[in-house]
Amino acid sequence: MTTLPSSLKQIALFLNRLPGIGEKTANRLAMYFLRMPEIELKTFGENISNLKSRTKLCKECFNLTEEEFCGICTDNTRDKSIITVVETVLDLLSFEVGNIYHGVYHVLHGRIDPLNSIGPDDIYINQLLNRIKELSSFAKASADKDELKEIILATNPDMEGEATARYISNKLKTSNFKFQITRLAYGLPMGANLEYADYGTLGKAIEGRREY
Amino acid sequence: MTTLPSSLKQIALFLNRLPGIGEKTANRLAMYFLRMPEIELKTFGENISNLKSRTKLCKECFNLTEEEFCGICTDNTRDKSIITVVETVLDLLSFEVGNIYHGVYHVLHGRIDPLNSIGPDDIYINQLLNRIKELSSFAKASADKDELKEIILATNPDMEGEATARYISNKLKTSNFKFQITRLAYGLPMGANLEYADYGTLGKAIEGRREY
Numbered sequence: 001m002t003t004l005p006s007s008l009k010q011i012a013l014f015l016n017r018l019p020g021i022g023e024k025t026a027n028r029l030a031m032y033f034l035r036m037p038e039i040e041l042k043t044f045g046e047n048i049s050n051l052k053s054r055t056k057l058c059k060e061c062f063n064l065t066e067e068e069f070c071g072i073c074t075d076n077t078r079d080k081s082i083i084t085v086v087e088t089v090l091d092l093l094s095f096e097v098g099n100i101y102h103g104v105y106h107v108l109h110g111r112i113d114p115l116n117s118i119g120p121d122d123i124y125i126n127q128l129l130n131r132i133k134e135l136s137s138f139a140k141a142s143a144d145k146d147e148l149k150e151i152i153l154a155t156n157p158d159m160e161g162e163a164t165a166r167y168i169s170n171k172l173k174t175s176n177f178k179f180q181i182t183r184l185a186y187g188l189p190m191g192a193n194l195e196y197a198d199y200g201t202l203g204k205a206i207e208g209r210r211e212y
Numbered sequence: 213m214t215t216l217p218s219s220l221k222q223i224a225l226f227l228n229r230l231p232g233i234g235e236k237t238a239n240r241l242a243m244y245f246l247r248m249p250e251i252e253l254k255t256f257g258e259n260i261s262n263l264k265s266r267t268k269l270c271k272e273c274f275n276l277t278e279e280e281f282c283g284i285c286t287d288n289t290r291d292k293s294i295i296t297v298v299e300t301v302l303d304l305l306s307f308e309v310g311n312i313y314h315g316v317y318h319v320l321h322g323r324i325d326p327l328n329s330i331g332p333d334d335i336y337i338n339q340l341l342n343r344i345k346e347l348s349s350f351a352k353a354s355a356d357k358d359e360l361k362e363i364i365l366a367t368n369p370d371m372e373g374e375a376t377a378r379y380i381s382n383k384l385k386t387s388n389f390k391f392q393i394t395r396l397a398y399g400l401p402m403g404a405n406l407e408y409a410d411y412g413t414l415g416k417a418i419e420g421r422r423e424y
Contacts, residue, residue, distance in 0.1 A: 011259050018244060031300070048256055054217070070215070
C-alpha cells in the first residue's frame with residue numbers, strides 16, 4: 001500500500017494492530033479521522049501521547065487513576081465496609097455503569113491462570129490480603145471507624161475466575177477475621193431463553209433457586 | 213463514568229464516536245492502549261495530531277497525499293492512458309490491494325445523491341472533465357505523449373453510483389473525444405452461491421454472460 005500518504009498509513013497500521021480491528025476497518029477509521037475537526041484530533045493525539053505517563057494505579061484498590069487514589073476510594077459517599085474483588089478495570093466499569101453497587105473495589109489485574117503461567121503472586125492478591133489485614137486491625141483500634149463487613153468475590157464464572165475466587169477465599173478463611181465472604185449469584189441472565197440455556201447454567205439456576 | 217481517569221476517559225469517549233465502535237469496545241481499546249509501549253503511543257499521537265495539516269489532495273487525481281502529487285500519479289510505471297473513476301479513496305485502495313490494475317485514478321470524493329443534497333458540483337466531477345479535456349488537447353499537440361484511451365467508471369453498483377456514472381458518461385459523450393468509456397462488469401461475485409444470489413444480480417449475470 002504505497003498509495004496512502006505516510007502519516008495516514010502509519011495510523012491505519014497502528015489501528016490494524018488493535019484487537020478486533022482489521023485492515024479494512026483500520027483504513028476506514030483513518031479516513032474518518034481526516035474528516036474530523038483538527039482541534040479534536042490534536043486533543044486526542046495529546047491524550048494518547050501522555051496516557052501512559054499520566055495514568056497510575058490507585059494505592060488503595062489498584063483501579064486506574066491520575067491521582068494517588070482513585071475517584072471511588074476518595075468518594076466519601078461510598079460504603080467502605082464492602083469490597084468487591086474484580087479481575088479487571090473493565091469489570092469494575094460494568095458495575096459502575098449500572099449504578100447498582102455503592103461499596104468499593106479491589107482490582108486484581110488478572111486471574112490465576114496456570115496454563116499461561118500466571119500465579120497468585122503475579123496479580124494483586126497479596127495487596128488485597130494486606131489491605132484487608134490493615135483494615136481489620138485499624139477497625140479494632142478505633143471503634144468509630146467503619147468495620148470491614150463483606151468481601152464480594154466477583155471474578156468471572158469460568159475456570160480461572162473460580163480458581164482465583166477459591167484461592168482468595170481459602171487465604172481469608174485461615175485468618176479469623178469477622179467479615180462475610182460472598183460470591184456473585186449464578187443463574188439465568190435477565191431476558192434469557194430457557195431453550196438456549198446451557199445445562200451448566202441451568203444446574204446453577206436450580207441449585208440457587210429462591211422462595212418466590 | 214467518574215471512575216476512569218480523565219485522559220483515559222477522553223480517549224474512550226473519542227473512540228466511542230468513531231463509526232462501528234460502541235462504548236464497551238471503546239473502553240476495551242483504551243485499556244489496550246495502556247498496555248502498549250509508550251513510544252508507539254507517542255508516535256501515534258503525533259501522527260493523529262498532524263494528520264490534517266499534513267494530508268492534502270493530489271492535484272491530478274485527488275487521491276490523498278503529503279506531496280503535491282500522489283504516489284500513483286508520480287509512478288512512471290503506471291499506464292496514464294487509462295483513468296478509473298472511483299467514489300472514495302477506500303475504493304481506490306481496494307483496487308490497489310489486489311495489484312490488478314495498473315492505470316491511474318480519479319477520486320470523486322462522493323457520489324451524486326439528491327436525497328442528501330449532493331449534486332455534481334459538490335464532488336470532483338468538474339475537475340475530472342477538465343483533466344480529460346486537458347489530457348486530450350495535450351495529446352493532440354504532442355504526438356509522442358500517451359493518448360487517453362479509456363475511462364473506467366468504477367462508482368458503486370447502487371442507485372447513487374449508477375446516477376453518478378450515467379452523469380459523467382453523458383457529459384463525456386457530448387464532447388467528441390476519442391476514448392472508450394466503460395463500466396465495471398456486473399455479475400456473481402467469486403465464491404458466490406446461486407441459491408442466495410438476489411435476482412437483480414442474477415439478471416445482470418445472465419445479461420452479461422460470455423462465451424465459454
